[in-house]
Amino acid sequence: MRAARAAWRFLRGEPFAFVGAAIYALIVVTAIFADKLAPHDPREILRVGRRVARYLPISPEHWLGTTSSGRDVLSQLIWGTRSALQVGLTAAIVVVAIGTLMGLLAGYLGGWVDKLITRLADIVLSMPFLPFMLVLAALTQPGTTVVVACVALLLWPNTARVIRSQVLSLRERAWVEAARVTGCSNTRIMFVHILPQVLPLAALYGSVAIGWAILAEASASFLGFGDPNTVSWGVMLQEAYANQALGRGAWNWFTPPGLAIVSMVLAGFMISRGSEKLLFPKLADK
Amino acid sequence: MSAVIEARGLGKTFRTGRRTVHAVQDVSLSVSAGEALGIVGESGCGKTTTARMLLRLEEPTAGQVLFEGEDITHRRAAALLPFRARAQLVFQNPFDALNPRFTIRRTLAEPLRNFGIPEAEHAARIDAVMGRVRLTPASAWLDRFPHELSGGQLQRVVLARALIPGPRLIVADEPVSMLDVSVRAGILNLLRAARDELGLAAIYISHDLALIRYVCERTVVMYLGRIVEEGPTAELIAAPRHPYTRALVAAVPVPRVDQDRAALPIRGSLSDSPLGGTGCAFRDRCPHAMPRCEAEAPALREAGQARRVACHLEEGAPS
Amino acid sequence: MSLLSVENLQVHYLTGAGPVRAVDGATFAVAAGSILGLVGESGCGKSTLGRAIMGVLPDAGRIAGGSVVFEGRDLVALTESQRREIRWRRLSFIPQTAMNALDPVQRLRAQMLEVLMERGGLARAAANDRAAELFRMVGLDPVRLADYPHQFSGGMRQRASIALALALNPALVIADEPVTALDVIVQRQVLDVMRDLQSRLNLAMILVTHDMAVVAYACDRVAVMYAGIVVESGPVREVLERPLHPYTMGLTHAFPDVHGETGELVPIEGSPPNLLHPPTGCRFAARCPFAQTRCHEQAPPAVTEGEHMVACWRADEAPALRKAAASPATWAAVVPA
Numbered sequence: 001m002r003a004a005r006a007a008w009r010f011l012r013g014e015p016f017a018f019v020g021a022a023i024y025a026l027i028v029v030t031a032i033f034a035d036k037l038a039p040h041d042p043r044e045i046l047r048v049g050r051r052v053a054r055y056l057p058i059s060p061e062h063w064l065g066t067t068s069s070g071r072d073v074l075s076q077l078i079w080g081t082r083s084a085l086q087v088g089l090t091a092a093i094v095v096v097a098i099g100t101l102m103g104l105l106a107g108y109l110g111g112w113v114d115k116l117i118t119r120l121a122d123i124v125l126s127m128p129f130l131p132f133m134l135v136l137a138a139l140t141q142p143g144t145t146v147v148v149a150c151v152a153l154l155l156w157p158n159t160a161r162v163i164r165s166q167v168l169s170l171r172e173r174a175w176v177e178a179a180r181v182t183g184c185s186n187t188r189i190m191f192v193h194i195l196p197q198v199l200p201l202a203a204l205y206g207s208v209a210i211g212w213a214i215l216a217e218a219s220a221s222f223l224g225f226g227d228p229n230t231v232s233w234g235v236m237l238q239e240a241y242a243n244q245a246l247g248r249g250a251w252n253w254f255t256p257p258g259l260a261i262v263s264m265v266l267a268g269f270m271i272s273r274g275s276e277k278l279l280f281p282k283l284a285d286k
Numbered sequence: 287m288s289a290v291i292e293a294r295g296l297g298k299t300f301r302t303g304r305r306t307v308h309a310v311q312d313v314s315l316s317v318s319a320g321e322a323l324g325i326v327g328e329s330g331c332g333k334t335t336t337a338r339m340l341l342r343l344e345e346p347t348a349g350q351v352l353f354e355g356e357d358i359t360h361r362r363a364a365a366l367l368p369f370r371a372r373a374q375l376v377f378q379n380p381f382d383a384l385n386p387r388f389t390i391r392r393t394l395a396e397p398l399r400n401f402g403i404p405e406a407e408h409a410a411r412i413d414a415v416m417g418r419v420r421l422t423p424a425s426a427w428l429d430r431f432p433h434e435l436s437g438g439q440l441q442r443v444v445l446a447r448a449l450i451p452g453p454r455l456i457v458a459d460e461p462v463s464m465l466d467v468s469v470r471a472g473i474l475n476l477l478r479a480a481r482d483e484l485g486l487a488a489i490y491i492s493h494d495l496a497l498i499r500y501v502c503e504r505t506v507v508m509y510l511g512r513i514v515e516e517g518p519t520a521e522l523i524a525a526p527r528h529p530y531t532r533a534l535v536a537a538v539p540v541p542r543v544d545q546d547r548a549a550l551p552i553r554g555s556l557s558d559s560p561l562g563g564t565g566c567a568f569r570d571r572c573p574h575a576m577p578r579c580e581a582e583a584p585a586l587r588e589a590g591q592a593r594r595v596a597c598h599l600e601e602g603a604p605s
Numbered sequence: 606m607s608l609l610s611v612e613n614l615q616v617h618y619l620t621g622a623g624p625v626r627a628v629d630g631a632t633f634a635v636a637a638g639s640i641l642g643l644v645g646e647s648g649c650g651k652s653t654l655g656r657a658i659m660g661v662l663p664d665a666g667r668i669a670g671g672s673v674v675f676e677g678r679d680l681v682a683l684t685e686s687q688r689r690e691i692r693w694r695r696l697s698f699i700p701q702t703a704m705n706a707l708d709p710v711q712r713l714r715a716q717m718l719e720v721l722m723e724r725g726g727l728a729r730a731a732a733n734d735r736a737a738e739l740f741r742m743v744g745l746d747p748v749r750l751a752d753y754p755h756q757f758s759g760g761m762r763q764r765a766s767i768a769l770a771l772a773l774n775p776a777l778v779i780a781d782e783p784v785t786a787l788d789v790i791v792q793r794q795v796l797d798v799m800r801d802l803q804s805r806l807n808l809a810m811i812l813v814t815h816d817m818a819v820v821a822y823a824c825d826r827v828a829v830m831y832a833g834i835v836v837e838s839g840p841v842r843e844v845l846e847r848p849l850h851p852y853t854m855g856l857t858h859a860f861p862d863v864h865g866e867t868g869e870l871v872p873i874e875g876s877p878p879n880l881l882h883p884p885t886g887c888r889f890a891a892r893c894p895f896a897q898t899r900c901h902e903q904a905p906p907a908v909t910e911g912e913h914m915v916a917c918w919r920a921d922e923a924p925a926l927r928k929a930a931a932s933p934a935t936w937a938a939v940v941p942a
């Protein structure tokens with residue numbers, strides 16, 4: 001309850017974070033009620049009389065028109081939130097888990113563990129995202145699992161870095177020393193005493209990972225490595241592209257998923273930008 | 287009486303980058319059960335480092351630490367658990383000494399759990415220790431978080447956490463310097479009572495001789511990492527022998543209008559002191575420095591009943 | 606006539622939960638060339654009072670009433686530009702952490718010259734000479750003007766911020782806890798610098814502290830604050846030897862004296878009231894061993910006898926209360942909520 005009130009006070013003071021959180025909230029609500037909100041089945045091929053209702057423009061009937069195969073764009077967009085959240089959240093959880101663990105170990109244990117993890121993080125950060133994902137997708141089975149794995153494998157260093165620096169300063173706090181004096185093992189100090197303190201920060205980095213994962217999924221789908229049977233924003237874009245929606249000026253088809261992806265990625269960044277002030281007040285003062 | 291804790295020629299050298307700091311050199315002391323030893327000296331003279339070595343929070347680079355006769359100088363962390371249960375620390379800053387996300391109950395249960403005390407005994411022991419630090423009724427406090435307590439109340443919890451495993455030694459590093467004057471007395475009284483009633487060996491660290499006098503029978507004075515004088519606290523204050531101790535005693539403010547306001551018998555500040563070389567480390571600030579002080583460091587010698595002083599002036603002085 | 610006289614000053618901080626009455630009726634005076642000690646536990650409004658006199662309250666702070674008459678003018682009524690004329694030139698301020706007074710990224714010479722040339726209108730050569738003179742005055746080697754603050758020890762920083770505060774020859778300096786973080790030898794040296802300046806320059810000073818011993822050593826008069834109110838004030842000897850307010854009596858028994866008795870110390874149990882909703886009646890009542898029904902109902906008025914001011918209903922019984930206050934049992938009987 002206290003946390004909720006603190007979060008609310010913080011959001012009120014930080015317009016960036018507020019907008020970001022509002023976008024996420026909208027998407028979550030949409031995903032939950034997708035079946036009620038969507039006017040049509042996203043995969044249903046609609047007809048006008050006996051003809052397939054292709055390329056219908058915006059109308060009261062179809063708020064965002066239809067696709068080349070006669071499917072309702074709005075319904076696809078709405079159902080797309082589910083896959084976006086699914087990919088985003090799984091990726092975020094994995095990123096946060098790996099990143100936090102690595103940061104915790106490096107920051108608390110120091111010494112060679114720190115050197116090793118920092119080195120590994122540097123190597124991973126230097127790897128180009130898209131080629132890595134394409135190679136991985138080509139070697140295994142295309143689909144969301146690959147996307148999630150890629151995001152997790154390549155994005156943990158960002159989280160690990162901030163967690164590490166946070167742990168470095170927490171380690172110096174007197175209550176950590178107190179834990180040692182009262183008989184805690186290193187493992188206990190790390191996981192019982194320090195971990196709960198860094199989780200909020202980790203969650204923040206998770207919010208950025210959500211955006212990244214959605215972008216990655218979209219790129220993969222767009223390049224044809226996605227799962228064509230899912231309804232996702234990436235698959236929508238890919239279909240639109242493959243059917244030359246751009247050339248036909250069917251902007252009502254490709255703009256909405258594009259905007260949805262951009263706004264979700266932006267939301268993640270806005271939340272993290274806004275929270276920087278909270279987490280690193282000195283940084284924001286400069 | 288046999289010593290609970292004993293240091294023999296203890297030393298700690300920190301190497302940071304290219305700089306080498308001899309934080310503590312050749313410190314020997316011992317404290318028996320029921321006895322309280324004070325360590326005084328100005329900021330940076332090595333008090334905290336000494337205490338941390340005695341508690342094995344820092345590994346000494348020279349000398350030995352003996353706890354109840356056993357050498358623990360280089361004992362590995364995992365093997366220190368039984369020692370930890372018997373040697374506890376009271377922290378300087380109560381606002382930072384408690385995990386902000388633990389309730390008071392959890393903070394007190396943590397040592398019990400770690401030292402393997404059966405869960406069935408926890409509640410009774412927590413209640414007893416809360417009574418000892420006068421946070422009663424315990425039930426009114428145990429479910430609170432640290433941010434809901436004032437500095438004085440927090441320091442009581444810190445003391446309770448130190449007492450709960452049933453230690454034989456308690457070390458308090460500036461236990462009241464962060465607290466308001468009005469609540470300091472309460473904490474000092476508790477510390478004194480705990481030591482008397484439980485027969486603990488206690489070490490208090492402070493730069494304030496008035497506080498040390500209130501809680502310790504015996505005191506060592508440190509200057510730049512070394513012990514320069516040791517003696518019964520009352521005697522040390524009434525008749526300081528080392529020129530540095532004299533300055534320290536003269537500097538303590540007293541709450542009386544009629545008092546000696548003569549200039550201190552000392553020059554400069556700690557940062558002006560020579561950090562190496564031969565000779566007495568205090569010579570640049572000492573009003574009695576003589577050529578010999580430049581050439582030769584004075585050793586810590588017996589100087590009468592239970593007193594030790596490290597100063598060339600003492601030589602030939604009647605002991 | 607007094608150099609500064611503060612009359613029933615009220616300072617509020619506007620917060621989401623309502624106004625915090627950080628200073629709620631402070632009355633005292635400072636004579637030219639004298640040092641006034643302002644004591645009280647943390648949060649009782651010492652810093653707020655100092656900042657209000659100086660006119661440098663944080664944004665949320667407002668003077669809500671009373672007057673601050675300095676050299677015959679009421680500072681509360683002045684415009685900001687009139688205040689700026691007085692600030693530094695006649696009245697200056699050393700904030701609680703000396704590091705706040707000093708700019709960490711500028712050498713001390715640059716900081717001194719800025720004050721001397723821009724605010725004081727001195728030419729560069731004259732300003733340089735003056736900077737060196739000021740450093741010598743506070744016992745620092747002028748060579749160290751070339752240093753950055755982080756190259757100084759705590760005591761040296763404190764001296765440098767005193768030098769900065771003295772740059773334009775003010776008549777009154779407000780020093781907020783200038784010696785609290787220092788260890789005893791350095792503390793004594795800084796206090797000696799202040800006493801020396803007082804007698805040489807006829808400087809008046811308000812020295813904020815929570816240590817009665819510091820007051821005894823360095824001050825001529827003392828004002829004891831409790832929960833936003835000055836509860837007792839007078840010459841140091843009067844207040845220390847014949848305290849009239851139970852809180853002052855408590856403070857004098859609360860800490861050991863290096864040469865005095867080693868009998869049991871007497872803590873003042875409990876903590877000060879929340880200044881968001883201060884109690885009606887005497888603010889010390891919840892912790893006072895001598896509180897009576899009337900104390901809880903009605904705030905005691907300030908009474909002055911000679912130079913000694915006190916706000917306590919039972920001040921006329923002071924000699925008997927003093928005797929009782931010396932015993933730990935008296936204070937232990939109070940069990941505040």
Ligand SMILES: Nc1ncnc2c1ncn2[C@@H]1O[C@H](COP(=O)(O)OP(=O)(O)OP(=O)(O)O)[C@@H](O)[C@H]1O
Nearest residue numbers: 300302307309328329330331332333334335336493
């Ligand atoms: N981890 C460390 N690395 C390098 N130098 C250190 C370290 N810890 C302490 N020192 C140095 O050792 C010396 C003694 O420090 P210590 O903390 O023991 O002083 P102290 O007497 O407790 O001072 P204070 O009264 O300010 O607490 C100082 O010069 C300090 O800078």
Ligand SMILES: Nc1ncnc2c1ncn2[C@@H]1O[C@H](COP(=O)(O)OP(=O)(O)O)[C@@H](O)[C@H]1O
Nearest residue numbers: 618625627647648649650651652653663665880
């Ligand atoms: N900027 C602020 N906003 C709101 N309340 C404040 C602010 N600064 C101080 N206070 C409150 O005003 C009271 C007096 O504070 P302060 O003047 O700093 O006391 P002292 O210097 O005696 O420790 C306290 O209750 C404190 O919490």
Ligand code: SF4
Nearest residue numbers: 566569572579597598
């Ligand atoms: S040995 Fe010399 S310099 Fe050192 S304290 Fe004694 S007289 Fe002073």
Ligand code: SF4
Nearest residue numbers: 887890893900917918
């Ligand atoms: S007025 Fe009453 S409560 Fe207040 S200090 Fe005096 S005796 Fe105590």
Ligand SMILES: [Mg+2]
Nearest residue numbers: 333334335459
């Ligand atoms: Mg220390």
Ligand SMILES: [Mg+2]
Nearest residue numbers: 651652701782
């Ligand atoms: Mg203050």
